[in-house]
Amino acid sequence: MEEAGAGAFAILLLGASLSMDAMGIGVSYGMRGIHTPWPARLVMAFISMLFTGAAVGLGSALLRIIPPLAAKMVGAGMLAALGLFIIVQAFYKGRRDPPKNKKGRKKGKEGDVFNFAIQSLGITVKIMRQPVSGDFDHNRRIDLLEAVYLGIALSVDSFGVGVSSAVSGLHSVLVPVAAGLFQLLFLSAGDILGRRLALLRAVDSRIFVALSGVLLIVLAAMRYFC
Numbered sequence: 078m079e080e081a082g083a084g085a086f087a088i089l090l091l092g093a094s095l096s097m098d099a100m101g102i103g104v105s106y107g108m109r110g111i112h113t114p115w116p117a118r119l120v121m122a123f124i125s126m127l128f129t130g131a132a133v134g135l136g137s138a139l140l141r142i143i144p145p146l147a148a149k150m151v152g153a154g155m156l157a158a159l160g161l162f163i164i165v166q167a168f169y170k171g172r173r174d175p176p177k178n179k180k181g182r183k184k185g186k187e188g189d190v191f192n193f194a195i196q197s198l199g200i201t202v203k204i205m206r207q208p209v210s211g212d213f214d215h216n217r218r219i220d221l222l223e224a225v226y227l228g229i230a231l232s233v234d235s236f237g238v239g240v241s242s243a244v245s246g247l248h249s250v251l252v253p254v255a256a257g258l259f260q261l262l263f264l265s266a267g268d269i270l271g272r273r274l275a276l277l278r279a280v281d282s283r284i285f286v287a288l289s290g291v292l293l294i295v296l297a298a299m300r301y302f303c
Contacts, residue, residue, distance in 0.1 A: 092255025095235040096263045097289035103267020117224035124228030126257035132236045136243020152245025153301035160293030167286035245300040
């Protein structure tokens, strides 16, 4: 019973970690009045489930050729390394923001999709710092096509985490379900929080990225010692 409880908690922790950057997206969009309708949120959550499910499946396949003890150590080590990498990169990227011109605006094209920067692949962090970039047609609303792009951007970076967690022994079919549900929850909660904080404009979305890394390190410790 205790082991089952620990497993359930680990699944929830992993789902939250995989989706934490969605909270940053929701806050950023909410603060700027960019509406993300429910169909778009559902599309993004479904894409998260697909990517996470594929990652867990690959990790489970690797378990067939890797000894259990070695797999546990390698998986936990990879999770911890990814967590540290995410934390360091979240704040390191922030120090390399584009310079501002005389009007106080950042140089560069606001809508240039090739300038996005998410965590390890250079996509999501930039969306968080300049979330208007995800609204390609500038209509202050995320449509389904834009939701597909953002869903992939938010999910691609979690693929390695899904593989690592599965190799460490956390390969339940509930992992992708948790990832999708947390994606939906955090997008919605972030949107509400962002609208409430719209007048403050003092929220640094990198906090949510760094928190994702912290959760991964905690999960790595759980998988190694439990």
